[in-house]
Amino acid sequence: MKGEIDKKLKQRNIKPTAMRELVYEVLDKNKKALSLYEIEQQFDNVERSTIFRTLKTFQDNFLIHSIDDGTGAVKYALCDEGCTCDPDDLHVHYLCNKCGQTHCLRDMPVPKMELPQDFSFESANFVVKGICSNCK
Amino acid sequence: MKGEIDKKLKQRNIKPTAMRELVYEVLDKNKKALSLYEIEQQFDNVERSTIFRTLKTFQDNFLIHSIDDGTGAVKYALCDEGCTCDPDDLHVHYLCNKCGQTHCLRDMPVPKMELPQDFSFESANFVVKGICSNCK
DNA sequence: GAAATACATGCAACAGTATTGCAAAGGTGT
């Protein structure tokens, strides 16, 4: 288990520390995107800033991606293997207005839009909101 | 001019006050989406909270819509005439990573996604990021 | 037109999230 996680971290050139293994584990076992606060809640005595910087490191190395779902807190979820967060790697996210959970719709790529002349497409944030099947 | 604005406000059941006319004017003459802070900057001695509540009133009555472009500050832009901010009224927004300006791509509707079973589509936020034609 | 009522505004304070500086702790290589 720990070995598996370390491998994932090393694949992304992230030195595996206890903290990072734990944060990875939390992101992995929860099947939804989590905010900094939500991650903090799953630990007893871990500094917010440490988690914050851990997430930043993860994000810089494309191990996780961030989602701004409009709730005020940025959420984080694991990237798929080999993801480089290029336009081609992007997928749609879904925020349930009832339970507040944000899910990755990993098999739903963000559609390429035909932008106006001379506008480049570097990245995108596409969040669909509604009521999820659980809350229906 | 003032008459035109009052008409727009009244169409949306918003009582036209001096404040509201001014905020509307600012949103109208800038052709991009503005944050609360940016709107505040265009006045000399107007309370943030007043503008905040004005925007809230506008939004509740579908005169403006808000965009969360991931920069940390919500931005606001005028709705098209007759807009009710339904899924059908939504359009894509564009954030330039260089100049930081956010534009409405009004003629680019948010594509309807085929969501997983029992997930409803109530609204969406679709922001494309890149370099705009001005900054290229 | 004056009194009563409702609504809008300004001020101040506060809440939540994100972020940074700095020092201590931990690990790595020589």
Next chain:
DNA sequence: ACACCTTTGCAATACTGTTGCATGTATTTC
């Protein structure tokens, strides 16, 4: 063991958004 670099914890702070309350302004009612 020592020097070096990275990570972590603590504290403080910035920024945006939000609310309570008092005051001012407009609108209605008589």
